[in-house]
Amino acid sequence: MTRRSLVIVPAEAADKIRASAGAWGTLGMVRAPSDDLFVITAYQAGKSGAVLPVRTASGQERHRRVEEGAYEASWHRADAVTHWAHYSLSARPDHCMPLEQFRRLIPTAPHPHNDAVLVLTHAPGVTDNPDLDRLPEFAAWRVTREGAEPFDLAVEPRAYGLGQLVGHWPVEALSARAVLVVGVGSIGGEVASSLAGYGVGQLDLLDPDRLLWHNTVRHVLGEGDIGRFKTDALRDMLTTRWPSLDARSHVKDVVRDADHVRLLLQEVDAVVCAADGIAPRRVVSHLARRAGRDAILTSVLEDGAFGEVLRLRRAPDEGCLLCRRADLYGTGRMDPERALERGYGDGDPHRPMTAVGPDLHLMGDLAAKVTVASLLQRQGHNEQRLPGEQAIVALRPQPGFEAPFDLGRAGQVQWHPATPPRPDCITCSTP
Amino acid sequence: MKVNTAFDIYQTTVNAPPAQVAEAKARRDLFKDAFGTEGDIKLVRASGSLARGTQHDPIKDVDTILIYKPETKPEWGQPGDSAEDALDYVRDRVRGLLGTYGSYKPNQVRLARPGDHAVKCFLDDPDAESPFTVDAMPALRQPDGSLLVPEIHSHGWIRTNPGYLIDLALDAHAQGRIYAPLVRVLKRWRRRTGTHVKSLLIEVLALECLPKTGERSAALAAFFAAAAVRVNDPICDPAGLCGPIQPDLDVVALRTALEEAADIAANARQHERWDQHDVAVRLWGDIFGPDFPKPPNGGGSGGGPEGGPGGVPIDIPKRPVRDINQG
Numbered sequence: 169m170t171r172r173s174l175v176i177v178p179a180e181a182a183d184k185i186r187a188s189a190g191a192w193g194t195l196g197m198v199r200a201p202s203d204d205l206f207v208i209t210a211y212q213a214g215k216s217g218a219v220l221p222v223r224t225a226s227g228q229e230r231h232r233r234v235e236e237g238a239y240e241a242s243w244h245r246a247d248a249v250t251h252w253a254h255y256s257l258s259a260r261p262d263h264c265m266p267l268e269q270f271r272r273l274i275p276t277a278p279h280p281h282n283d284a285v286l287v288l289t290h291a292p293g294v295t296d297n298p299d300l301d302r303l304p305e306f307a308a309w310r311v312t313r314e315g316a317e318p319f320d321l322a323v324e325p326r327a328y329g330l331g332q333l334v335g336h337w338p339v340e341a342l343s344a345r346a347v348l349v350v351g352v353g354s355i356g357g358e359v360a361s362s363l364a365g366y367g368v369g370q371l372d373l374l375d376p377d378r379l380l381w382h383n384t385v386r387h388v389l390g391e392g393d394i395g396r397f398k399t400d401a402l403r404d405m406l407t408t409r410w411p412s413l414d415a416r417s418h419v420k421d422v423v424r425d426a427d428h429v430r431l432l433l434q435e436v437d438a439v440v441c442a443a444d445g446i447a448p449r450r451v452v453s454h455l456a457r458r459a460g461r462d463a464i465l466t467s468v469l470e471d472g473a474f475g476e477v478l479r480l481r482r483a484p485d486e487g488c489l490l491c492r493r494a495d496l497y498g499t500g501r502m503d504p505e506r507a508l509e510r511g512y513g514d515g516d517p518h519r520p521m522t523a524v525g526p527d528l529h530l531m532g533d534l535a536a537k538v539t540v541a542s543l544l545q546r547q548g549h550n551e552q553r554l555p556g557e558q559a560i561v562a563l564r565p566q567p568g569f570e571a572p573f574d575l576g577r578a579g580q581v582q583w584h585p586a587t588p589p590r591p592d593c594i595t596c597s598t599p
Numbered sequence: 600m601k602v603n604t605a606f607d608i609y610q611t612t613v614n615a616p617p618a619q620v621a622e623a624k625a626r627r628d629l630f631k632d633a634f635g636t637e638g639d640i641k642l643v644r645a646s647g648s649l650a651r652g653t654q655h656d657p658i659k660d661v662d663t664i665l666i667y668k669p670e671t672k673p674e675w676g677q678p679g680d681s682a683e684d685a686l687d688y689v690r691d692r693v694r695g696l697l698g699t700y701g702s703y704k705p706n707q708v709r710l711a712r713p714g715d716h717a718v719k720c721f722l723d724d725p726d727a728e729s730p731f732t733v734d735a736m737p738a739l740r741q742p743d744g745s746l747l748v749p750e751i752h753s754h755g756w757i758r759t760n761p762g763y764l765i766d767l768a769l770d771a772h773a774q775g776r777i778y779a780p781l782v783r784v785l786k787r788w789r790r791r792t793g794t795h796v797k798s799l800l801i802e803v804l805a806l807e808c809l810p811k812t813g814e815r816s817a818a819l820a821a822f823f824a825a826a827a828v829r830v831n832d833p834i835c836d837p838a839g840l841c842g843p844i845q846p847d848l849d850v851v852a853l854r855t856a857l858e859e860a861a862d863i864a865a866n867a868r869q870h871e872r873w874d875q876h877d878v879a880v881r882l883w884g885d886i887f888g889p890d891f892p893k894p895p896n897g898g899g900s901g902g903g904p905e906g907g908p909g910g911v912p913i914d915i916p917k918r919p920v921r922d923i924n925q926g
Contacts, residue, residue: 460832481828481831482831482832483831483850483854484831484850484851485850485851486831542828545824545825545827545828546825546828546829547821547825548808548810548820548821548822548824548825549821549824550820550821550823550824550861550864550865550868551865552824553824553827553858553861
């Protein structure tokens with residue numbers, strides 16, 4: 169497949185052509201030679217109509233900087249037969265329609281003489297006829313003395329993005345949901361990106377830190393955001409990518425600002441904790457259970473050897489984080505962090521680790537999937553039920569660990585059920 | 600057999616026979632009319648599942664609320680003996696109106712026995728296997744629209760709002776006309792959970808978790824999935840007055856039953872989408888039990904001739920994944 173030129177028709181230009189009472193007109197274009205791309209920038213009805221600039225198609229703003237209106241094309245009303253010919257020729261490279269035949273179909277089309285001209289045709293009839301649904305409403309042709317051959321064309325849709333998935337994915341259901349993401353480092357940043365991609369309508373991002381140079385090797389944010397608070401930069405990145413997303417930045421520490429988090433939990437449907445260290449996870453576990461919100465905790469262990477996603481729910485037979493860990497500590501399958509011996513919120517919980525970014529993103533994506541599945545099951549989405557409450561993922565598995573961290577092959581995933589609350593647990597007892 | 604046809608047939612099994620419903624309504628109306636003649640009564644209101652349209656076979660009782668004019672009962676509503684006094688008063692009036700020498704219609708009520716909140720009135724022989732009763736509950740309307748009703752075991756009166764639940768149920772049913780019949784189906788299903796589940800608990804769970812529009816099979820599949828999570832938290836009186844409906848509910852047992860039903864329902868829905876209705880019907884039968892209609896060929900192959908007769912268990916067919924990769 170060779171590289172082929174493309175003409176981009178902004179939505180406003182397409183609307184003007186559709187609405188025109190005339191049968192033809194001209195179009196101003198810019199060209200981006202490096203991308204072999206033409207972008208329509210101006211519209212004119214007939215020969216004597218006013219030349220009207222059209223709003224640039226989304227994502228094409230960069231082309232405004234090159235020479236404006238240096239190129240010209242023409243547009244013409246056509247019938248379905250013309251577009252059927254376009255459809256047929258598109259499947260037959262190096263074939264073209266003889267010029268005389270093309271000009272019989274499009275009498276208003278200009279003669280190319282010894283040059284090549286770009287012609288756009290609009291066949292309104294094809295949108296009204298379900299039998300013609302394979303035919304494009306708009307088509308582009310490169311017309312020379314030899315004839316007219318199909319030219320690639322893309323019309324900017326009026327609506328795109330998550331709205332395209334309506335009917336295939338519960339976009340409306342998720343747009344009404346809110347999730348708090350605690351810790352937007354390498355994993356949490358990916359959690360937030362993934363939740364936005366799933367269509368969650370509101371994200372509250374909570375993290376006290378700024379993005380610094382050492383973060384960029386693993387973080388979804390890049391060098392352009394160094395020095396900014398992670399939550400601010402991530403909010404801006406996500407809302408640029410997903411304009412309908414309501415992303416909110418909270419430059420807060422989940423341990424020191426637990427009172428703020430307690431209030432936030434009343435406003436959200438679920439919380440994901442991707443923060444470093446055990447203290448933030450303990451706080452999230454306790455506050456979420458008391459608020460009756462699902463908490464999804466994700467992290468990597470043993471310097472990125474294993475990833476873990478825990479779902480904590482307020483079920484009578486499912487314990488909080490400490491209850492679940494107590495079972496592992498008590499049986500010698502897991503050692504508590506030494507930071508636990510320090511006072512509440514004391515010391516530096518950050519443990520530098522050597523996990524590679526994509527492994528962390530894999531855990532972030534899985535945590536987001538678990539979160540969205542939890543939200544959707546509550547709304548009756550039968551296919552979103554999980555196989556367990558704890559997922560262990562082998563990222564760079566090391567032999568010799570106790571179960572459930574005894575996975576031996578990279579990419580292996582094991583799900584486990586929750587363990588019950590301890591009888592004396594403050595978190596799990598009824599408030 | 601189409602899935603919808605199977606549900607239509609099953610609904611007739613679950614629903615109380617029309618004659619039984621008519622009889623229940625007639626007996627309820629008897630109380631409504633009889634107490635409507637009383638000077639101290641402000642309003643007689645129907646309550647319970649019959650009023651909500653969610654009654655199922657068999658109808659054992661109907662509920663009526665006797666709302667009294669507060670000025671005629673100044674001593675009611677106070678802690679202490681007034682709760683018992685109110686129930687005794689209602690018992691006496693039931694006898695006076697509908698008892699052996701009843702002034703409104705004699706020989707209607709054979710026995711009137713005060714319970715915790717209401718007077719249980721036996722219109723059939725009390726010693727019969729499952730005698731039909733009308734529960735008559737005295738109440739005082741409160742400024743916020745709730746009712747104050749007696750509670751013998753606590754020696755006092757409690758606030759309740761059965762009308763709120765009735766309104767919710769009627770609204771839910773009006774949305775897609777599937778709510779009330781499916782609640783009856785779910786009330787029947789609760790007996791297959793292996794644990795005691797109150798009828799009202801299932802109904803409130805349905806209010807929250809059962810889609811109110813669309814196909815019945817889709818709504819039920821969604822219900823089982825959503826309810827399997829919802830039961831982790833206490834299920835309370837929707838009016839916010841009476842607290843948890845069943846504090847001693849075995850959550851784990853009910854959740855397990857809901858999860859199992861959700862698994863089978865998901866499979867049934869998939870076979871329905873593949874137009875293998877007989878298989879889907881057989882799977883719904885696995886959820887709802889032997890009373891659910893059986894496909895003519897046993898439901899093993901989506902209508903093919905190789906199914907076992909009369910619902911003999913046979914393998915559910917699986918389908919190969921198409922090797923059409925999407926990136």
